[in-house]
Amino acid sequence: MIKIVINGALGKMGKTVINAVSNEKDMTFVKGLDADDNLNNYLKDNKVDVVVDFTRPESRMENVKAILSNGAHAVIGTTGFTDEDLDQVKKWCSEYKKNVIIGPNFAIGTIFQMHFAKIAAKHFDTAEIVEYHHDQKVDFPSGTAVKTAQLMSEERDKFNLNTKDKVANIEGARGGDFKGIKIHSVRLPGMVAHQEVIFGATGQYLTLRHDATSRECYMPGVLLSIREVINRTGLTYGLEDIFGLS
Numbered sequence: 001m002i003k004i005v006i007n008g009a010l011g012k013m014g015k016t017v018i019n020a021v022s023n024e025k026d027m028t029f030v031k032g033l034d035a036d037d038n039l040n041n042y043l044k045d046n047k048v049d050v051v052v053d054f055t056r057p058e059s060r061m062e063n064v065k066a067i068l069s070n071g072a073h074a075v076i077g078t079t080g081f082t083d084e085d086l087d088q089v090k091k092w093c094s095e096y097k098k099n100v101i102i103g104p105n106f107a108i109g110t111i112f113q114m115h116f117a118k119i120a121a122k123h124f125d126t127a128e129i130v131e132y133h134h135d136q137k138v139d140f141p142s143g144t145a146v147k148t149a150q151l152m153s154e155e156r157d158k159f160n161l162n163t164k165d166k167v168a169n170i171e172g173a174r175g176g177d178f179k180g181i182k183i184h185s186v187r188l189p190g191m192v193a194h195q196e197v198i199f200g201a202t203g204q205y206l207t208l209r210h211d212a213t214s215r216e217c218y219m220p221g222v223l224l225s226i227r228e229v230i231n232r233t234g235l236t237y238g239l240e241d242i243f244g245l246s
């Protein structure tokens with residue numbers, strides 16, 4: 001039995017994960033913790049195998065350290081990890097001899113969208129990303145959009161070199177910039193999580209679109225990560241390898 005704590009248990013994702021874990025025969029949901037609890041103190045007094053964290057970007061590093069330093073593996077859905085953060089997480093993994101899977105997106109459709117975007121990026125030198133989320137999401141752009149742009153930029157150094165967007169009528173209207181890839185964040189009630197990666201070329205454009213219509217779409221990836229994290233070594237960032245795509 002894999003003993004599991006869910007951090008962020010009162011949140012939208014936390015509640016969905018508790019439900020999913022509770023239906024699995026090889027997993028035991030031990031405890032749900034949230035903003036008013038002390039994760040570090042709880043883990044000092046209670047030994048568990050895996051902590052699943054869906055909280056807030058501000059607490060991402062503090063939570064990872066509390067999990068690893070108290071002898072548990074971590075499956076992290078919380079977004080906001082920078083390259084420097086990932087380096088630090090790797091160090092903690094080797095220091096505490098525990099493993100971490102950080103999934104910028106646990107939905108298999110998104111994993112494939114990112115994979116296809118990386119392939120297309122070899123052949124298209126112009127691309128933009130539009131991500132759409134519910135209006136309660138605090139951070140922008142989404143971790144998935146950043147991860148998609150990172151994967152695409154492994155195929156070429158700079159995108160959109162010939163775009164003539166020099167005159168701004170409203171600052172910021174062209175979105176954020178990751179190595180020339182413009183990233184646009186839409187926040188509206190009624191939406192869950194959606195992303196378009198649009199590639200342009202003379203006389204054609206290609207749109208790769210993924211729509212998450214409910215939070216259940218993340219659960220197969222979260223459950224798979226809980227089982228995988230026990231047997232992997234160190235940090236796994238993204239689920240491509242787990243799905244055999246890297």
Ligand SMILES: NC(=O)c1ccc[n+]([C@@H]2O[C@H](COP(=O)([O-])OP(=O)(O)OC[C@H]3O[C@@H](n4cnc5c(N)ncnc54)[C@H](OP(=O)(O)O)[C@@H]3O)[C@@H](O)[C@H]2O)c1
Nearest residue numbers: 008010011012013034035054055059077078079104105106
């Ligand atoms: N990787 C993925 O596939 C994926 C998918 C969906 C969402 N996400 C990410 O997952 C995170 C949570 O999303 P959500 O939609 O579930 O948000 P949410 O509904 O706001 O839930 C977050 C919960 O965590 C609590 N919390 C805040 N700081 C905490 C701390 N230090 N320790 C413990 N609990 C804390 C919040 O309490 P308060 O409200 O009192 O602050 C809230 O109950 C976000 O970063 C989101 O971007 C990732």
